Amino acid sequence: MHRLIIERLTHDLSVLSHAAKAAHEAAIHEENIPDNKYDTLSLEASYVAQGQANRAQELKHALQTYRHLALHSFGEADTIRLTALVTLQDEEGTSKTFFIGPQEGGLKLHVDGEEILVITAASPLGSQLIGKSVGDEVEVGDTRYEIVDLC
Template sequence: MNKSILLTEILKQLDAIKLSAEKAANQAHETATHSETVARSKYETFGLEASYLAHGQAQRVAQCSMDLKAFTELNLCAFNDETPIGLGALVVIMDEKDDEQSLFIGPGAGGVKFSMKVDNQALAEDVEVMVITPSSPLGNALMGRMLDDTVVINIGDNRKEYEIIAVY
């Protein structure tokens, strides 16, 4: 598994997310500062609401920048059968229904999904990968575990059990 290709794909996705966030922040700022948003009475709150939105969008851009920086500085190392799962691991898990998931444990940007080609024994197939963080329930459960371990997470009343079937 060439994880530099994986990291390049994550950075490409994060760049696209940041670009979208910047556009939304600029649009929200323009709306908040437009002359027509000035309140004419104490009951007109459109300008105030627009400024809150602009502030939130600016925070989103800042978070995207931090995620990009964290992934750019991420030191990728190879994981094997005897290496505990940690930051930078690509983990493949299988649930009770034999459904597989490919998860990359990253320093941020949890929930980002993308597809990439993976060479697997002379077959090239598209695999959907999702970024998770160690602070997520599943990420936390995977940290420090090894190949063939079983992890259990409880989310509300739902109990999910996963077997770790590959670690890269």
């Protein structure tokens, strides 16, 4: 899981860096020099470039954090904390798996045909899971889930 997150962040950073560079070049290209005060193409491109550069910085920080992240081993008797892979099951038997990471909550990964969602300890679900064990329950909206696996 850890390796997949690093690979995904590295890929996303590469794509975003190229996009930011292209947006920056569009912002400063001579064809985009405004003809009048209503011509905002260059200004808009500079906003896009700045937004992409900001997101690239966030990704660089997240990538560095994940590269230095100490992974923990978990058994079924342990409590949930950072780097746990947690599987929840609802009353109908539907399972969902989450990785509790330090950043990049919302990142979706696919492992062996299963979707795994990265959440942070600060997220509503993450804060409910921290300190719980296999067999405990959490509530998400109107749905009650049982913690069925921890690794």
